[in-house]
Amino acid sequence: MNIKEKIMEFVDKIFNPIFSFLDLGIEKLREIQLVASQGLNIGQYLSVFGDMPTAWQLVISSILLSTVLLGSLLIYRSVVRLYYSAKEGVKWW
Numbered sequence: 524m525n526i527k528e529k530i531m532e533f534v535d536k537i538f539n540p541i542f543s544f545l546d547l548g549i550e551k552l553r554e555i556q557l558v559a560s561q562g563l564n565i566g567q568y569l570s571v572f573g574d575m576p577t578a579w580q581l582v583i584s585s586i587l588l589s590t591v592l593l594g595s596l597l598i599y600r601s602v603v604r605l606y607y608s609a610k611e612g613v614k615w616w
Contacts, residue, residue, distance in 0.1 A: 572583050
């Protein structure tokens with residue numbers, strides 16, 4: 524073995540765990556693709572509320588909708604704060 528082959532073997536030993544991890548990730552993503560294409564049926568999870576009167580169903584759906592709306596607004600606010608803090612940090616760089 525010459526020096527070039529030894530260096531290539533050494534580099535392969537270093538990066539082999541990374542490559543095997545990435546290959547495993549690609550394999551898992553391909554498996555997930557088949558499951559995700561089926562879609563999500565939310566009605567299965569909300570069928571518990573189906574026995575309630577219509578007025579209570581509307582109350583619960585309004586609460587869930589407002590929770591999602593407020594959560595998305597909180598996420599947006601956090602992203603905007605992060606953007607402005609990064610912008611301020613770059614200004615003083």
